[in-house]
Amino acid sequence: MDLAEKKQHVLPRKLLTASLTGSLFAVLLGFFVQGPFGDDINSIKEYLWSITRAVPFYLMYSFPVIFVYGTITSIISDFLSGLIAKNWLRRTEPYLSFVFHILFGSILQWVSLSAAILYFTIDSILRKKKSRYKWRQAFMSLAIPLLVWIFFMGIIWIMDFFKDGADYFVYSFFQEEKK
Template sequence: MNLFIEGVIKKKQLKIGGIHILQRKIVSATISGTLFTVLLSLIEPNPFGKPINSTGEYLFAVVSIFTLYMMYTFPAILLYGVFTSIISDKVGEFISIKIKRKKAEFVVSAMLHVLFGLILRWFSLCASILFFSTDQIMKKRVRRYTWVEAISSLIISILMWMIASGALWLWET
């Protein structure tokens, strides 16, 4: 009977931990996804090859490509990144338990993040490394994130996209 109660408690702890992992991953994805989009926009403001001749043109290119990058990279990082990051962490956790080495969890998870990040070569690899780094920083804080924080982080990223889109609209009128 006692083993049964311990099993039920462990299942509930896993379920609760799983939910908090999802919330942390969503916050990590929104932070790293938005940061990745900003950095990519600053580094590659004109992927179509038209020359940029002034600071004004550069700023306009950065803001306009930010809206485009955000529409495509952010959902990919959010959906694919969260899913593969949870898998990477769980596989790393499983292996570290099996071989009885805590450090193996970090190493295996990092390697799987890199492996999953190679889907679009350097582009997604950079996003994957940024996601992993952000998530590790948040994990070290040993804090449980709430759904309000997860949804708020999504709303902040969407608001950034809306502000950039509005700035483009004002700039062009």
Template structure:
């Protein structure tokens, strides 16, 4: 595989990773911070309503950042980790990549660190699964769109 094929393979996997990790991040953030404005949660119903309302908002703001920043920094992290491991020990590539993902993920402390962790785990799993094509990457953009539609539909039903 040539340089172009390798770049294409990496970018398609990173876009798929962004779609999955971005959706998971919004859902997990909605579970743990269902009311971002700090109002009291007095019942399960209020918690559920806050969760359902907050997920589309979190997804709307976090997914573009995860798609752009996450894809760029993860690609850089993997490349730098590969270069460093070529000069030291090839078995340490994964550890160098984890360290670089953590460093890039510390930009907004806990929130971005969670997103970085989810991105790394998702990318690691997808890298073991095989090759991906551009049509897979474009189809994966439907994951956050479906999550957004599902939660907005739920907001409509609740309201």
């Protein structure tokens, strides 16, 4: 595959991978690392509320890093592994790519390392499909993190509305009665 073909098909796959990885990483991080806000979790309700509040927070900060840094380092990892495997055995290319993903992902210890492993896994799955990914698919995949963010923020808004919004309606109802 020459440079033009790689630019035409590999880069859209990498962008699709970044969109999927960024969204999934934020959700998984929300499940496993609760309380970026210092909450005490004593019940399942508090655990679920902590996840709901943490996912948009994690998504806002991790997605741009995964999208930019993860995509660039993944392309470099694939390039280096292809270059090295060309001289050795062709079968070692995925293993070398995994090693480079691990090296680039170890920059922020376990957080970025888990994101790098997730990125490599999703990219490997998409690569095995042998599908030609197009730019339209890559740009449409950017809706995935946006929809995940809207979903969790919608839950937060609905919960806040039922918690505080009911007070607003009761207050305005009694203000109308006093007139």
